[in-house]
Amino acid sequence: MLETTRVRRLRPGVSLLGALFCLLFFVEGLVFIPYVGLQNDEALFSEIIYPPLAIPYSVRIFRHHRFPAMMGSYLGTLKACVYKAIFLLFGPSIWSVRIPVLLAGAATVWLLFVLVRQIAGARAALAATALLATDAMFVMTTCLDWGPVAIQHLLLVSGLVLLWRFHQSRRELFLAAGFFVFGLALWDKALFFWALAGLAAGAVVVLPRALRLHWTRRNLAIAVVSLVVGAAPLVSFNIKLRGETFRGNARFSSDGIGQKVTGLWSTLEGGSLFGYMVRNEPPPEPAQPRNRMEALSVGLSEAFGQRQAGFLPYACILALAFLPWLWRTPARKPMLFALIFMVVVWLQMAFTKGAGGGAHHVVLLWPFPHLFAAVGLAEGSRKLGRAGLPALAAVLILICGSGLVVLNQYLAQAVVNGPTTIWTDAIDPLSAYLPTSPARRMYVVDWGILNSLRILNGGKLPLDLALTEVPGDPKSRVNAVKALAAQDAVFIAHTSGNEILPGMNAGMDALARSAGYRPEVVKVIADRNRRPIFQVYRYVPAGH
Helix, strand or coil: CCCCCCHHHCCCCHHHHHHHHHHHHHHHHHHHHCCCCCCCCCHHHHCCCCCCCCCCCEEEECCCEEEEEEECEEEECCHHHHHHHHHHHCCCCCHHHHHHHHHHHHHHHHHHHHHHHHHHHHHHHHHHHHHHHHHHHHHHHHHCCCCHHHHHHHHHHHHHHHHHHHHCCHHHHHHHHHHHHHHHHHHCCCCCCCCHHHHHHHHHHHCCCHHHHCCCCCHHHHHHHHHHHHHHHHHHHHHHHHCCHHHHHEECCCHHHHHHHHHHHHHCCCCCEECCCCCCCCCCCCCCCCCHHHHHHHHHHHHHHCCCCCCCCCHHHHHHCCCCCCCCCCCCHHHHHHHHHHHHHHHHHHHHHCCCCCHHHHHHHHHHHHHHHHHHHHHHHHHCCCHHHHHHHHHHHHHHHHHHHHHHHHHHHHHHHECCCCHHCCHHHHHHHHCCCCCCCEEEECCHHHHHHHHHHHCCCCEEECCCCCCCCCCHHHHHHHHHHCCCCEEEEEECCCCCCCHHHHHHHHHHHHCCCCEEEEEEEECCCCCEEEEEEEEECCCC
């Protein structure tokens, strides 16, 4: 990727340290798995694995077989294909959902180490790896991959490593593999166009000599063909539907720019998921730690003042301040490349309507903030002579430590306050209860329930979305009333005050009343903090 950096031989201990940071990241995520319930978007890929199936676009293969290619206008089925194989081997569970993305995240940490080691040396590589492995936002968004972003990060860094190998060796196989990986990333999530634009801008501005060196018709053909092959399902979808990905998503607006700037800063600090993933307010009866780890987490939270913000953005600012000082050093090109990538990608999400406000979009900048800060700090430390390495270690301990403090705060709040309704741990007892119900049909009323139940029960529950009356369609009312009247049907909804889509329960009850029925609660499911989150009920005649 970068043309100025010399390749250095490493002592085995340096690679071991890089591997230990990968292990640290994996353990951090592993701790969180049982504390936060399986979220609906995290389980979205289940729509093409378990019934009720929802396959918006498929392509015919071998005459009699159709391959599910796209889950939406910008979301492909790559993750679903991977998990279909995983579930065949290990069965569906919250562990088999989250451990694979944690492994993908650990691989991303390692590949970042490999990449930065080549372009900026071992000191910068260890710094970048340490910053990424202790970044609370990277851990949370990878382990609880609702974005989804884990595969995006892995494919982005993998592609860069392959292209760097092509630059070093001139072997066309690496060129083809790199762009094929980028094509897979586009199929996985078409928002990878943002990253491609950032990479292209960085290459044009920072690496013109390398581009001229490799810019031949043959190389261009290899790159384009490989990219198209990797993204073939997305390409097929847009050919058939006349560019639906772009027509349906490329809407630009400057509304909410201030909020998006705030969201960018909050995500860099690591605190943007407080109140969204774990509750900030304790329940009437806060849960007590059940083991030594939980007690330690709560104790550390109190000792650090329940801190919800880390120092990563300040590391980036410090590295930016170093940039003029480092202009004539090997750090200039890696830092400029990373800076251009981040600016180009963020501007695209900032001016795209409906994008850029959530952490799952902002983290698509990752791991370039960590690369930028690490290269700047590492090269700056070299300017300090013998004092440089201790100074760098002190700064990294401060920044990485702040990330771990924020990560611990998420855990402490999950232990004491519990997760929010969207991420509720009550989904587990609900999933355990439903197979004991004699109901032959189970209608899900609100958003945030269906996909999680699909996975947790391996598609064995007779699930479907609740039928509602469509204005102007008399048949829809007839079908909805039939579902209400069915004696072998139950309805699954959030309790009052916990609805994700307000008014869903009231709408169903109003339809039932107009048809002469009333709800009868069969079971109420609470979370670990004894909050009633779900209700399972049926409809009976009003006079019953």
